[in-house]
Amino acid sequence: MSGKIESSRKTLSGAYQVILSVDCVVFGYDENDKELKILLIKNELEEFKGKWSLLGDILQSKETLEEAANRVLQFRTxxxxxxxxxVQTFSKPGRHPLGRVITLAYYSLIKIDDYELNVAKLDLEARWFNIKEIGELAFDHNEILAVCHERLKQRLREQPVGFSLLPRHFTLKQLQNLYETVLEVEFDKRNFRRKLKNMDVLMEKDGIQQDVAHRPAKLYAFDYDKYETLIRKGRHFAI
Amino acid sequence: MSGKIESSRKTLSGAYQVILSVDCVVFGYDENDKELKILLIKNELEEFKGKWSLLGDILQSKETLEEAANRVLQFRTxxxxxxxxxVQTFSKPGRHPLGRVITLAYYSLIKIDDYELNVAKLDLEARWFNIKEIGELAFDHNEILAVCHERLKQRLREQPVGFSLLPRHFTLKQLQNLYETVLEVEFDKRNFRRKLKNMDVLMEKDGIQQDVAHRPAKLYAFDYDKYETLIRKGRHFAI
DNA sequence: ACAAAAGTGTTTATTATACACCCATGT
DNA sequence: ACATGGGTGTATAATAAACACTTTTGT
Known part of the structure; x- marks a missing residue:
């Protein structure tokens, strides 16, 4: 490795340049199958014929990386x-067969129902995959997926991000199912509910669950104001 | 923002390219003054005359970003x-006055004593600054510093990274001082020691503190094997 | 003998865990 | 009436927090 330091120069002309891309692991939670899913698209490069890819694109000149990631999400979903x-960069020199492309990995959480509403309009070649049944992806996307999945699990335990995977109104059972599925653990129903009640970050909604062949459950929504109050008190969200 | 998606293309020719740099917030802990310090160098661009900068450089062709960051650290320290x-990217289009330079922020923890040993050899224009007395830095480096400082505090609470800021052998008091300085809180001596004892991640060293005008304290070192055992048991390091 | 920091236990409050039954609804 | 999931409380264990004195060393 060279020990030379380039930034001592007073001009940028001739500096080594790269193509920067964003790749986004789009997570969705399927309540029927109780599965964590990710959205993939067919890769179009010869080198990866038949393989699936994360949603990504090359950074454009007038946008930040985050804006690029949002643009990809908007376009695809x-x-x-x-x-x-x-999440993090992936910058191994050989990771893209056509040149030096460094990618920034993001993960995104979407309400799978909202997505389904948009599918018809979008005419997509995208598909949802159960995260447990992902084959070999293009590029280093399996590695990116693994890192993002790990990050999601970590965040889910310490930040109120899980609500982004559920409909706006949900039952406590749905919330518990989500946590159990993604974290691959089981929680005691009473303790889980007590924990949520003690943190006091949910608001009760008026309606109740519809069309179920048993006692309908109460509906809740995440209450951001209550969450802020929790944080102001120096407490943390934790499951 | 354009809604076009470029990655559908089957070639990279003509794709927008950027200069990628790494910038590193180098933290050191000064035991005498009980201060968290960072290492800065004089900026050389006309636009930032007299301002100080983080340690950084432009990514080279055959290295990963992490390798570039290590190269900078090796060269400067x-x-x-x-x-x-x-830590994260900083990619606002206008952040560098001479062109589109996107930077990857890293933070690094070094044993300040080891560094001092190398200063003579290196003939550096670098200086340590108390993190509480940082003025206006070049580029968006104040923002980068703030984000990295926040990240350090967070890591210090949940990961055994603090030991990287202390000499290999340290007293429990030194360790507590470090935590109190960086986190800006105070801990009860007995509770702090009990917590460390219960986690069982330190090994006792044979020597004792030298040249102090009071009862010399026992010396300890971080024991990585013990830490791994802790993790294997499903427990966490936390202060 | 004095100064200065090292080292050490107990009590109390808080939080986490384990565990089982009755309730409301649709069929 | 029955099947299905909804909803609730208590006892015990583990962890965190608050708090003060004796010990060892150098001067």
Whole structure:
């Protein structure tokens, strides 16, 4: 490795340049199958014929990386204002067969129902995959997926991000199912509910669950103001 | 923002390219003054005359970003194998006055004593600054510093990274001082020691503190094997 | 003998865990 | 009436927090 330091120069002319891309692991939670899913598209490069890829694109000149990631999400899902978090770079010199492309991995959480509403309009070649049944992806996307999945699990335990995967109104059982599925653990129903009640970050909604063949459950929504109050008190969200 | 998606193309020719740099917030802990310090160098661009900068450089063709960050650290401090963590990108189009330069922020933890040993050899224009007395830096480096400082505090609470800021052998008081300085809180001595004892991640060393005008304290070192055992048991390091 | 920091236990409050039954609804 | 999931409380264990004195060393 060279020990030379380039930034001592007073001009940028001739400096080594790269193509920067963003790749986004789009997570969705399927309540029927109780599965965590990710959205993939067919890759178009000869080198990766038949393989699936994460949603990505090359950074454009007038946007930040986060804006690029949002643009990709908007284009591929029709959704705006989705939860998006930068994860890390993948910069091995050989990771792209056609040249030096360095990618920034993001993960995103979307309400799978909202997405389904947009599919018809978008005429997509995208598909949802159960995260447990992902084969070999293009590029280093399996590695990116693994890192993002790990990050999601970590965040889910310490930040109120899970609500981004559920409909706006949900039952406590749905919330518990989500946590159990993604974290691959089981929680005691009473303790889980007590924990939520003690943190006091949910608001009760008026309606109740519809069309179920048993006692309908109460509906809740995440209450951001209550969450801020929790944080102001120096407490943390934790499951 | 354009809604076009470029990655559908089957070639990279003509794609928008950028200069990628790494910038590293180098933290050191000064035991005498009980201060968290960072290492800065004089900026050389006309636009930032007299301002100080983080340690950085432009990514070269055959290295990863992490390798670039290590190269910068090696060049500027003479140290290898220092703790280094990727934090986040800074990609606003106008952040560099001479062109589109996107930077990857890292933070690094070094043993300030080791560094001092190397200063003579290196003939550096670098200086340590108390993190509480940082003025206006070049570029968006104040923002980068703030984000990295926040990240350090967070890591210090949940990961055994603090030991990278202390000499290999340290007293429990030194460790507590470090935590109190960086986190800006105070801990009860007995509770702090009990917590460390219960986690069982330290090994006792044979020697004792030298040249102090009071009862000399026992010396300890971080024990990575014990830490791994802790993790294997499903427990976490936390202060 | 004095100064200065090292080292050490107990009590109390808080939080986490384990565990089982009755309730409301649709069929 | 029965099947299905909804909803609730208590006892115990583990962890965190608050708090003060004796010990060892150098001067």
């Amino acid at each position: 029709g959704l705006e204002d989705v939860y998006l978090e930068e | 003479g140290l290898e194998d220092v703790y280094l963590e990727e």
